[in-house]
Amino acid sequence: AQRVTQPEKLLSVFKGAPVELKCNYSYSGSPELFWYVQYSRQRLQLLLRHISRESIKGFTADLNKGETSFHLKKPFAQEEDSAMYYCALSGSAWGAQKLVFGQGTRLTINP
Amino acid sequence: KAGVTQTPRYLIKTRGQQVTLSCSPISGHRSVSWYQQTPGQGLQFLFEYFSETQRNKGNFPGRFSGRQFSNSRSEMNVSTLELGDSALYLCASSSAGGSTDTQYFGPGTRLTVL
Numbered sequence: 001a002q003r004v005t006q007p008e009k010l011l012s013v014f015k016g017a018p019v020e021l022k023c024n025y026s027y028s029g030s031p032e033l034f035w036y037v038q039y040s041r042q043r044l045q046l047l048l049r050h051i052s053r054e055s056i057k058g059f060t061a062d063l064n065k066g067e068t069s070f071h072l073k074k075p076f077a078q079e080e081d082s083a084m085y086y087c088a089l090s091g092s093a094w095g096a097q098k099l100v101f102g103q104g105t106r107l108t109i110n111p
Numbered sequence: 112k113a114g115v116t117q118t119p120r121y122l123i124k125t126r127g128q129q130v131t132l133s134c135s136p137i138s139g140h141r142s143v144s145w146y147q148q149t150p151g152q153g154l155q156f157l158f159e160y161f162s163e164t165q166r167n168k169g170n171f172p173g174r175f176s177g178r179q180f181s182n183s184r185s186e187m188n189v190s191t192l193e194l195g196d197s198a199l200y201l202c203a204s205s206s207a208g209g210s211t212d213t214q215y216f217g218p219g220t221r222l223t224v225l
Contacts, residue, residue, distance in 0.1 A: 032211055043114075044201065044216040051211050086154065097144045097205060098167040099214065101154035 002027045004089050006102035013077050014110050021072040021105050023061075023087030031089050033063055033070040034099070038084040047072075047085070057081070077109045112137055115204050115217035123223045129190040132220045136183050136204030142166075143185040144214060145177060148199040157200075160185055189222075197224045 003026040013019055025031060035047040048056045050063040050070060061072045070087060084106050088099040116135045124130050136143050144167075145157040156169040160179035177187040183204075189196055199221050203214035 043218050044203075046213050046215075049211065049213070097142050097159040097161070097212070097214065098156045098169070099144075099146075099154075100156065101146075103153045 002089055002091060002100050004087050004100055004102035006085075006087055006105050008105050009103065010106050010108070012108045012110060015079055016076050019072075019074045019077045019081065019107065019109075021085050021087075021107065023070045023072065023102060025068050025070065025087075025089050027068075027089055027091055029091050031063075031091060033061070034088040034090070035059070035061055035070075035072050036086045036088055036101075038086070040083070044086070079109045079111060082107060082109045112139075115202060115215050117200075117202055117217040117220050119220060120218065121221045121223075123225065124192050125225050126192055126194060128192050129188060130192060130222060131186055131188045132200055132202075132222070134185045134187075134202035134204075134217060136185070136202075137215055140204035140206050140215075141183055142205045142207070142212070143179055143183065144203045144205075145185070145187050146201045146203070147171075148201060148219070149197075154201070157187065192224045194224050196222065198222060 005024045033050040037047040038044045059074045063070050084104050086104045087102040118133045142161045144159040146154050148154045159167040163179045174190045179185045199219045201219045203216045205212040205214045
């Protein structure tokens with residue numbers, strides 16, 4: 001069965017410190033991984049996806065199939081990064097319209 | 112382009128009633144997915160429609176149903192409401208429904224069942 005695990009419900013770091021939000025997945029096929037973010041009083045939106053291999057707002061994420069992980073990283077946190085972050089998985093068998101989400105990590109950046 | 116819109120934004124119902132939620136996708140998008148968000152279970156996939164056909168379905172009872180119209184607008188219906196159906200219901204649209212397509216989410220409908 002497909003599953004996404006985000007081990008940290010809450011993560012608090014100081015401004016300027018590095019950030020790493022962990023995500024592990026379980027899926028036997030070829031996965032598509034995404035990070036979605038929800039800022040306060042805004043709707044859920046895509047932050048980045050592994051297939052794009054891009055950096056968005058300074059965030060990067062590398063898919064490690066050996067460790068079945070897709071951790072989100074940023075070298076220097078900013079206060080505007082405070083938000084709820086969700087890791088999500090879609091499978092090649094069913095497409096990106098069905099996302100399996102992790103429970104989310106609430107990131108707080110302290111000044 | 113206007114984003115995904117959902118109506119109503121808030122809804123209060125009592126147990127046993129039924130409810131219909133509406134979702135208007137981004138213009139040109141043909142795929143609409145629905146999710147239920149609760150504090151305990153998080154975000155869970157309900158179903159997805161593409162060109163008026165249900166393509167994917169999550170693990171929810173038959174009380175949860177949906178449909179899509181020819182203009183891609185979608186509705187979901189929950190019959191015989193239970194207290195546990197209280198949740199934020201999100202819909203998301205994507206353009207062609209491909210495996211790497213980005214989903215764009217609406218603001219959600221907050222359903223409270225008393």
